[in-house]
Amino acid sequence: MDLVGACRAFVSVSEYGGFTDGAAAAGVSQSVASRRVAALEEHFGEQLFERTSRRAVLTPFGRDMLAAARQLVQAADVLLEEAEAVKDKPWRLAVPAICSAPALARLVAEARGHGVRLDLRTAEPARRRELIQAQQVRAALLAVPAEGAPWSVPLGLAGARDGGVRRIYVETLRLGRGAPGPARRVWIQPEDDVPHIRDPLTRLRDAVGLRPAQVLAAPDLTAAAAEVLCSDDLLLCSRAQAEELALAWHPIGEMTPRRGYALTVVADGNPLPIEARLGEAIACCLGADDPAGAGGGKAA
Numbered sequence: 001m002d003l004v005g006a007c008r009a010f011v012s013v014s015e016y017g018g019f020t021d022g023a024a025a026a027g028v029s030q031s032v033a034s035r036r037v038a039a040l041e042e043h044f045g046e047q048l049f050e051r052t053s054r055r056a057v058l059t060p061f062g063r064d065m066l067a068a069a070r071q072l073v074q075a076a077d078v079l080l081e082e083a084e085a086v087k088d089k090p091w092r093l094a095v096p097a098i099c100s101a102p103a104l105a106r107l108v109a110e111a112r113g114h115g116v117r118l119d120l121r122t123a124e125p126a127r128r129r130e131l132i133q134a135q136q137v138r139a140a141l142l143a144v145p146a147e148g149a150p151w152s153v154p155l156g157l158a159g160a161r162d163g164g165v166r167r168i169y170v171e172t173l174r175l176g177r178g179a180p181g182p183a184r185r186v187w188i189q190p191e192d193d194v195p196h197i198r199d200p201l202t203r204l205r206d207a208v209g210l211r212p213a214q215v216l217a218a219p220d221l222t223a224a225a226a227e228v229l230c231s232d233d234l235l236l237c238s239r240a241q242a243e244e245l246a247l248a249w250h251p252i253g254e255m256t257p258r259r260g261y262a263l264t265v266v267a268d269g270n271p272l273p274i275e276a277r278l279g280e281a282i283a284c285c286l287g288a289d290d291p292a293g294a295g296g297g298k299a300a
Helices: 003-016 019-026 030-044 060-088 101-113 125-133 195-207 221-229 239-244 272-286
Strands: 049-051 056-058 091-096 118-123 139-144 151-159 186-188 215-217 234-238 248-250 258-265
Touching: 003 019, 003 030, 003 056, 003 060, 019 030, 056 060, 091 101, 091 125, 091 272, 101 118, 101 272, 118 125, 125 139, 139 272, 151 239, 151 272, 186 195, 186 221, 195 215, 195 258, 221 234, 234 239, 239 248, 258 272
Parallel strands: 091 118, 091 139, 186 215, 186 234
Antiparallel strands: 049 056, 139 258, 151 234, 151 248, 151 258
């Protein structure tokens, strides 16, 4: 028995004094209202109405039960309204600050097509983690080691001039004794200033004999790109970023660093439904190199 539906019919019939008007107010046919009230009476083992040809009059038992039935109907209405409000509530999602405006717009549009309203917050890696921990967002794309991550983005070195090589070996940046000019530097943008990317590059720097100041973390991407555009310095970045900045991009000879991303949902929520519906759009937004396979595994 639909207890809420039966109580709704009971309350409506009692308010209108008859099954015809009461059923109409409840949005059901008279026969449905009659069956629901009859089922409720059978469930209680007592009559709720004294029925006449024109009216339905509450019995003493019906009068005693009316207040509780009305409370149940009101609570059900509140629950339904709350459910609609939650469905309409936007998903506040923290995304990398490096994502371009067109890519973010496509992500929002794709989400709407799946019935998901996104409210995006762009932030650096540490800030995204803070936002999800403080529950200021419902989900965040966190920077994680690329191995096993749902999305990964290969990184290389980009410069203002194309050196005519297929790969750039970090060891070639070593400045020999008496070599003229300043040493070329590698700039790390905030998105990549995380241990699983920064530390291997720093170890490579030391292993090939570069100076400590030749691998530097920049305060922001704009500052790093400006240094590269006006010098022979290099920027650690994705191919998509290099194209956006009009820089010549090359893989690194000694290593293949990758950004890794995982979708984390607040309060131990399940990210899989969002990954399944928006995995490809998220991959495009991040610049992952295999968007067609995103959401189901690591990009190739």
